[in-house]
Amino acid sequence: MTRTDTSGWPCTIARSADLLGDGWVLLVMRQACLGVRRFEDFQRSLGIGRKILTIRLKRLVDEGLLGRVEYQHNPVRHEYRLTDKGRDVYPILAAMAAWGDRWLTGPEGTPLVLHHTGCDHDMQAVVVCSNCAEPIHVREMRAKAGPGYPRPDNDISKLDPDDEAPPAATSAAANPEGKEIRR
Amino acid sequence: MTRTDTSGWPCTIARSADLLGDGWVLLVMRQACLGVRRFEDFQRSLGIGRKILTIRLKRLVDEGLLGRVEYQHNPVRHEYRLTDKGRDVYPILAAMAAWGDRWLTGPEGTPLVLHHTGCDHDMQAVVVCSNCAEPIHVREMRAKAGPGYPRPDNDISKLDPDDEAPPAATSAAANPEGKEIRR
DNA sequence: CCTCGACCGTTCCCTAAGGGAACTGATACG
DNA sequence: CGTATCAGTTCCCTTAGGGAACGGTCGAGG
Secondary structure, three states: OOOOOOOOOOOHHHHHHHHHOEHHHHHHHHHHHHOOOOHHHHHHHHOOOHHHHHHHHHHHHHOOOEEEEEEEOOOOEEEEEEOHHHHOOHHHHHHHHHHHHHHOOOOOOOOEEEEEOOOOEEEOEEEEEOOOOOEOOHHHEEEEEOOOOOOOOOOOOOOOOOOOOOOOOOOOOOOOOOOOOOO | OOOOOOOOOOOHHHHHHHHHOEHHHHHHHHHHHOOOOOHHHHHHHHOOOHHHHHHHHHHHHHOOOEEEEEEEOOOOEEEEEEOHHHHOOHHHHHHHHHHHHHHOOOOOOOOEEEEEOOOOEEEOEEEEEOOOOOEOOHHHEEEEEOOOOOOOOOOOOOOOOOOOOOOOOOOOOOOOOOOOOOO
């Protein structure tokens, strides 16, 4: 079946989603961020099937999110350590955790609280604009073709995702020119 | 096979991952954020199988990320609109896009540039601490049990995910007390 | 020497999910 | 009437996921 490969699409989200759009990958990365390194520990702490874990770890190593380093000879054994690339997915996980706290948590409160040792406070992750440092919101964002976009002059700014829009709103949204461009 | 249900684990990331750890869900949400609302448009723009799309949309409606609103009688037709909960996943997508730009992009540059209409600048998403507003980094984060955690006194602060650590480092990491707690 | 346990996978079997494409149904248009 | 639009369904086949058992290498213990 080979789950459709979106990694080649001219969209960074599609490319990231190709790798991070997998529950086990997310969980494995979370464990790695918590300090887990060994096969057995990943397996036990997640309850993931050993076969699946093997495949996921291999993938993550191939993609460069984890490094496979020998920590013992006789017998040779390896452990999986975060690379810079892998460490950098933490903010995504933190953003997901924050979203989960807001929308998936019952009255009992969040099961996990994140603590930032930098400022020594409990915190939530907030996604902000690199320019003005304000939290970002869909309605204030547009996407436009960047330097790496196949057809340079293809503007694909977004439509209004407002749900107050009148019925029978504009359709054909994402693909104005019908050019079969998969984004 | 019913992909292991992680939504009940006492971890917000696991819960979020249960929903967002799916490539198509991510892509569908991205399209929704771009303004796509109709079945046909999701299908064509993503090249997703109609069956899969049906299932994903239903899931997203059930979970409350999308609303299914009638936009026409005769015949009755519905479109899918972002709810507040759904709109709030955009920061996660933006964080993924930023990560992809940093790590998945070749010399040709990013295919898509995000523009923030709030400050009228092209930007990248940055994930910061809600308290000190500094960008967050794995090594400065600890996780501790929150009010919603099953066994209140179970501290699960993380180990050192440093890759410079000595070989034969502490194992058993995530589950210090061997309590079979799946996080 | 033999056994046991730790550790890291691999193999086997079965079911369910994904992909492709055709088909249904209601309506509007010319 | 024939065609087009839109939103799903259904069918068939391949592949990925889950569960559990098996393999291989080594050190420690009796």
